[in-house]
Amino acid sequence: MELSRRQFFRICAGGMAGTTVASLGFLSSFSVHAETRQYKLLKAKETRNNCTYCSVGCGMLMYSLGDSAKNVKESIYHIEGDPDHPVSRGSLCPKGAGVLDYIHSETRLQYPEYRAPGSDKWQRISWDEAINRIARLMKDDRDANFIEKNAQGLTVNRWTTTGMLCSSAASNETGILDGKFTRSLGMVAIDCQARLCHGPTVSALAPTFGRGAMTNNWVDIKNANVVLIMGGNAAEAHPVGFKWVIEAQTKNDATVVVVDPRFNRSAAVADMYAPIRAGSDTAFLLGVIRYLLENNRVQHEYVRHYTNASLIIRDDYQFDDGLFSGYDDKKRQYDKTSWFYQLDEQGHALRDETLSHPRCVWNLLKNHVERYTPEMVNRLCGTSVADFTRICDILASTSVPDRTATILYALGWTHHSAGAQIIRAAAMLQLLLGNIGMAGGGVNALRGHSNIQGYTDLGLLSTNLPGYMPLPSEKQPDYQTYISQITPPALGVNEVNYWQNTPKFFVSMMKSFWGDHATAENNWGYDWLPKWDRLYDVMTQAELMLEGKINGYIVQGFNPLAAFPDKNKSSRALAKLKYMVVIDPLATESSNFWQHHGEMNDVKPEAIQTEVFRLPSSCFAEEDGSIANSGRWLQWHWAAAEPPGEALHDAKILGRLYMRLRELYQQEGGANPEPLLNMRWDYKDPYDPHPEEIAREGNGMALADLYDDKGQLIAKKGQQLSSFAQLRDDGSTSSFCWVYCGSWTEQGNQMANRDNSDPYGLGCTPGWAWSWPANRRILYNRASADPSGKPWDAKRALLHWDGKKWAGMDVADYSQAAPGSNVGPFIMNQEGVARLFSIDKMNDGPFPEHYEPIESPIGTNPLHPDVISSPVARIYHDDIANMGKADAFPYVATTYSITELFRHWTKHALLNAIAQPDQFIEIGEALASQKGIAAGDTVKVMSKRGYIKAKAVVTKRLQTLTIDGRAVDTIGIPCHWGFEGATRKGFLANTLTPSVGDANSQTPEYKAFLVNIERA
């Protein structure tokens, strides 16, 4: 007999009642009905979902009541961890455990509201009023400002004056609609939370390995022998994922090492902790690389066969005194031509397998890291030579084939003006140790928000398209130019070079966008996509608002006032908007940016002329759909209740707005209506697209009968595709996002799979959800076997060559080429190997280099005093004057998260607000005593941009470090409070942070900037 969980509860509860009653001797009808306490979940409906906060993606069981009768709404009244979930196994951290209070928060929005220009209050309006008015504002702005042709007469079809911030916790299905909505309108000023969190991860890992995602997955951490946690604090920020670190430590005897400016919660359970100055991680990692090379503790066979160590670099590539060759001082940019291989007549990269050629990557790397001696690491980072060399030795212990180290990091590495280069250094380190593609290895980017991986996959960034394809630029005037520039040639004889299939991914995406209207004759609608002229990342958006060049802003599940750097600048920028539309479940600081909240938001409502709309949306618990966790698992979840009051699903809000815009263009005409009216929006109810039909579209389908090379029918017209290998560039397939192809096949919704069996015991659960690409659980897994196809480590075998094919526990990340076929394991790279030298893919250098944070506590760079900070970091002219110097702001500040709160959401949940009611900052005992600050005092922390006030926590966790001969103290600033929510009112921490960003991803430097402090 098969029992559902619900039936099981009923039987158990009944059984318990019967036993108890019998044992007490009460056999009359009295007891059973009148006295036995009801099990509280007895009548509940149980629904599976995933936590909406961080990217661990913990499983949740939600219990709701409501008899589904007309006008009766289901209400969720209990949530607990899903014991079947392979990662969380029933656990929830304090954030997940408090999620019921978020769902029922007093600050959940119930109905649409409007704030008139200059007004100091909200007024309730109907959905029709809201949609009609917003559509009118959008159309008027678009018609007035749409750019069909640029100054050179090239068709660019872009709309720059209204922007959109896309959510990071909404489902992929909402994300697909966001993509179709924005791009068909020609919007270029779109971005998502990835810009502010893991943008540098993609910028660093894709140029190294070929893809920009976490290489392994949460459970796989248990297979590691060494765990390095640096640039993150997994115990605090990803508590349930962290259980796999403890599993490695207790069951696999792993050594856990934490390197961090603070002795944090991860450090508290680590085997070794070493302090480091915030903003000096690249120097530390390059020092480790130097140690490995100096001491010959490298997995040589792996390095020779699987990295570009042997490839020969052009003679004109140079690194001199802090600058790489090709630097243009005026443009603050590099010409990257010299950062490339020497090629033979066939265009293949030259190699020297002996590694003796002076221009081969191996020797250039040796020269480059030579300066990073333990003493130099000590001088730059403050880490003692003894601690540093001990950590080098621990990591080096994994240079043998049968030991692996994993590296876990998060925003501690991404939030720097040279953040991508820190991650590059970590990736290079792991390659030298032979730890990529291995179980228990990898560079594991612990993503932040629950679906920011998904929104990155879907390309919801200003210059991206789905599946990591770029949005066309003005430099690509026609389809042929564009597609040839983005389709790389192979740099080796037999290399897979999987991006050679780009035309198939692109054409299939265009068929998903524009259906029958996208034809070979019109280049699949190429000109309907906007062409960008400049970056439109969030910092640029703020800049353009201040210049009066962005008039309208749609903010979906995002809190820019709390998230963008330099809150006061953001506040001035938002106040310049003509209209702003906030789609959110909660009353955020951003929707109330025009309200006066004392020192915390010192604005004059009457002076702000922005029309603001606040549209209440559903939250995760009230929607069906998929989200992608950090390990790339697309997990489908189900709604347990309807949204409260008049709140609507995001898809319905977008559907109604989109259809209203279409109606207006049909009635009135206007600027470039074609892409909007031709967009494939053929949902059963176009005003309310259903997640399931969008998810099927995301996967893709056959638009004609498809045959393989041998003439066998592989998919009939109208059938779901089973793999991106079936995609075509002749218009016979559609797929919104090629990496998601395989997620919803003819066999059904693979993301809804819930078989948690782990047949090999290594934490690989291929039957649970669906992992992109192709349900692979560990990327680059071909590298887990030696060149002959034998696993480097039999205990951790992922794949092996069985004489005919690649077999094993994971889907091979490889072609079916036999060992010895000269096909490299990094199939997304043109040269088939991973890059120690990243050729021309990054904006700030093919090797990492230590640059000081833009606000440096030492005001120099001991390696090259003429080039102190990154010479190509993103900084706008007017912001330069807003950068502080150490004489007035002598202390390093670093922002971070705490376990009980998630960014600026959980302060709306009562349980979490009770756990952490009051804003605080952390300072070390030495600094506190110098400043006369006692624990619990209210202090004022000031940067060049503003100040916050908070309670002081005086701690041993932060210590004074000696950097370049001077004492440097650090102040820790949790980022969670604001002037909305259930906590006590507080200041937004980004009031302090500088508007400066990484050269590759423009991600702001929240982790290392200068402040001063005093008792308030």
Ligand code: SF4
């Ligand atoms: S916040 Fe993260 S670790 Fe905590 S329950 Fe949610 S998904 Fe799990």
